[in-house]
Amino acid sequence: MHTLTLKDFRSYDRQIISFNGRLNLITGANGSGKTNILEALSFFAPGKGLRSASLASVGRQGGDHEGDTWQLQLCFSGPTGPLDFITRLEAGKRVVYCNEVRLKSQLALSQWVSMNWLTPSLHHAWHQKSYRRTYFDRLVFTFFPSYGMLLQEYSKLLQERILLCEKPNHPWHQTVEALMAEKAVHIFAYRQQSLSLLEEKLKTLGGLFPCPSLDMVGDFEIIMGQEQAKHVLQERWAQQRMQDFAGRRTNMGPHITSFVVSHPNGWELPYCSTGEQKSLLLSLTMAWAQASKSIHESEFHFLLLDDVMAHLDGPHRRQLYDLLESLKTFVWITVPEPLEDFSPNHHFVVEKKGGVSEVRSLY
Ligand SMILES: Nc1ncnc2c1ncn2[C@@H]1O[C@H](COP(=O)(O)OP(=O)(O)OP(=O)(O)O)[C@@H](O)[C@H]1O
Ligand SMILES: [Mg+2]
Structure with missing residues (x-):
């Protein structure tokens, strides 16, 4: 158990x-x-x-609870002995322990646990480019754990570039932009590989769940399609310095990418019906589950x-049950x-009694 x-x-x-x-x-x-x-379980992924x-x-x-003494524990009994994860607040930060050893970073959780979720808020927020990017980046991270660190390093460089804006001709600009270009190329490669993994699994779903097309769109992606992309990126950032510094924001790069999901009928997800949106996101989620299992089996x-069942008609629901049963997740x-x-x-079965939730297991 x-x-x-x-x-x-x-x-x-x-x-x-x-x-x-x-x-x-x-x-x-x-x-x-x-x-x-579900939220408690989702705390066993970084973030x-x-x-x-x-x-x-x-x-x-x-009552006398001020919200700072919460703790969650997830204990797995496996063939090689128990794995015991604890997460809680310590000095205002969320810390994670594995078998009583404090992990250096939440990112380390990805060595043992791979997690994804689908919530009703997802398709409401889908029209926001940043939300879609965060969603997609989370998927990439579950496939390639080192992607998390790569994104953090790239964001730090973005900040450094803007912090240097008082001195637009400082030689350090070139160094920061060169480092940014290096990270950006890796970010693009991880994203592309993840899209291929998802596309491969999407094709096998079949049945009523549509096979959406997945795209990354933006000026950065156009540059990545050119020869000597890294060099072109650096040049573009150098040209844009004054403009970017005036707005205190780097206006081109993988942090601006728009991740687009379209129905096979050609419509982008926000233009699809509620049920179609649900099916598209479920297709993507099922493909994630299969891809994730295939690359991190253990x-x-x-x-x-x-x-997620609301808005799904009977045939879709029944096919979803079959798909879920076939997953080893x-x-x-x-x-x-x-x-x-x-x-x-x-x-x-969950019931609330006197303001406190209680869970009863029927079987
Ligand atoms: N920090 C908190 N402390 C105590 N209670 C909280 C806290 N945050 C949320 N709640 C309570 O948790 C309950 C919501 O729980 P939850 O969202 O899990 O419900 P649910 O069963 O999923 O409901 P629904 O079917 O509407 O989605 C609410 O009654 C809310 O007041
Ligand atoms: Mg709920």
């Missing part, structure tokens, strides 16, 4: 949830605390979790599906009511 323990997290006081099967269903009334469980919430807001509020893979699904024709390994 594996266990997830929530302590003073969101609407939970202290809750232990045991599971060993792959398919886990959580049902309960609106506001009972279903999504809070701010599936709600992108502030660290202070996830701790239990109310990791613990998690797919968190928050309220821990899938956690929340829905208000139990699902017909779906046989999970575990069914958890």
Whole structure:
């Protein structure tokens, strides 16, 4: 049995949830605390979790609780012994422990756990370029863990470039831009490789789930298609210095990329119907699950599906159940009511009693 323990997290006081099967269903009334469980699991990936919430807001509020003593624990029992992860706030920062050893960075979690999620807010926020890029970058990171560090290094260089704006002719500019170009080329390569991985799996989905086309669009991508791209990038940044420094922002690069998903009928995702948008994002999510498993076989893979069944018609739902059953991934699904024709390994029912959520395991 594996266990997830929530302590003073969101609407939970202290809750232990045991599971060993792959398919886990959580049902309960609106506001009972279903999504809070998925959010807890999402904290075993680097970052701010599936709600992108502030660290202070996830701790239990109310009574004498001030929201700073929360702790989450995910314990796996494996053939090579237990793996025990703990995450909590320490001195205002989220820290992670693995078997009682504090990890240097949250990024290290990707050695053991690969995590992705789909939430209702995803397709609402999809029209924002930055949101799509963050979403896509997260997928790339799950495939290639060193991508996380690469992105951090590139952002640091972006900041340095703008900090130097008071001295536009300083020789250091050229050095920073050369380093930026080097990182940018790697970022592009990782992204391209990830798109190929996803496209390969998307083609195999078949059935009712559409095979979207995936694209990266922007001035940076146009330059990357040219010969001597690294050199062209550097030249362009050098030419744009005065303009960029006036606006205190670098206006071209992989941090501006627009990630575009289009339906096979040619329409970009925001123009598709609600059900079509859901299906497209589910196709992408299923392709991620298969690709992620194929490149990191030994990791613990998690797919968190928050309220994704709404807007799916019967045939799509049934095909989704078949696809989920075929994945070798821990899938956690929340829905208000139990699902017909779906046989999970575990069914958890959440109820709120006196303002505190409680989980009951039906099987
Ligand atoms: N920091 C917090 N402390 C205490 N309670 C919180 C905190 N943050 C959120 N909550 C409570 O958690 C509940 C929401 O939980 P959650 O979003 O998991 O519900 P849900 O079961 O997914 O509902 P729905 O079906 O509407 O999606 C709300 O009642 C909210 O007030
Ligand atoms: Mg919810």
